Amino acid sequence: MKISVIVPVYKAEKYIEECLLSLLSQTMIDDMEIIAVDDHGNDCSMAIVEGLKNNHEKGSHIVTVATVQNSGAWAARNLGMEIANGEYIGFCDADDWVEKEMYEKLYNEAQSTQSDWSFCNGQKVFEDNRTHKLKQYTFKSTDFDENTRKKMMTQGVAYFWTAIYKSSFLKGYNICFPNGKFSEDSYFWWVATVLSERVGCLDYNGYNYRIQPNSVSKRPDAQKAQIKQEIYSKLIAYFKETGYYERYQEELDFLYIKKGYLIPLMIEAINKTAPDLKQIDNKRKSDKINLWRNRYLYRDLKTIVLAVAFRCFPKTICALLRSKYETDIF
Secondary structure, X not given: OOEEEEEEEOOOOXXXXXXXXXXXXXXXXXXXXXXXXXXXXXXXXXXHHHHHHHHOOOHHHEEEEEOOOOOOHHHHHHHHHHHOOOOEEEEOOOOOEEOOOHHHHHHHHHHHHOOOEEEEEEEEEOOOOOEXXXXXXXXXXXXXXXXXXXXXXXXXXXXXXXXXXXXXXXXXXXXXXXXXXXXXXXXXXXXXXXXXOOEEEEEEEEEEEEOOOOOHHHOOOOOHHHHHXXXXXXXXXXXXXXXXXOOOHHHHHHHHHHHHHHHHHHHHHHHOOOOOHHHHHHHHHHOOOOOOOOOOHHHXXXXXXXXXXXXXXXXXXXXXXXXXXXXXXX
16 A cells, blocks of 8 residues: 555544545545544444445445543544554544545655655635634755754644655654643644654645534643643653753644644633633643744744733733633644
8 A cells, every 4th residue: 555544433424425535536546545443432433434334336445443431533543553554644534525636645755755744725615614824834855954943843733634655754753742631733743843863845735624612632631731841841751861851852742832832822711711821821830831932933923912912911912812712722
């Protein structure tokens, strides 16, 4: 197999058929396998999967496997990677779908540039069928170098499902998803970004990311802020352990500041009438992330304004955020 696509399946009966049909319609489906991982949603999702597996003309390309018990998308993806036979591995969420040429284009790009992974663009699709292009840092694949890597870390977004990753690259570095309901995909993306020698980039909208209020990432969760911060804490710890932190300290610290510190603060401010901002700040300090000695912070006006607001006017910024958002958008 050239590509294995892993689909975690959990309470997705409304969308799973559209997702799988888009995968079965791929122009290179004969060189693909689709690994549907049952994470025990106790609905009709897997019955739909089995129906396509048994009745669709390309159904033999669907492989089914199940987690021991409901564990979350991170565990389902890791299980899928364990049994994947593809030269490259991709991921598709069960409520999303892809354009029919996406994986062929990604594979050809990865092959022609001999990349550890390659990615494309995508779009958000809202319930009223409005679309919005996902903003991503892009570059010419031939221009990938140390400076480009640092720009990806400071300007890019972790849309990990728009990519395919070479299996030997993932296994060689033992790259997998950490235990967590939120931001575990970001961890995967940033580890791959730092460790890769070459990355392919396509200016092509191949992935359709459905925005729907019942997704795990959109559901209210009292622990979301702490979980997100803990994932970025693990990211920093991983690079300290593997010796990459000193090389990319400013970039990694800036990632933590934006994604592992300010976003958790915003989540707390929006979702709780009495947000525990001090706990999040104390965690930042224990992770030894210096907030004010980072050159990238002072190049990002929105980020520094938000950081100053939380530092100097916490009650005001919390009230403003709660007046603007009914629930957090992260």
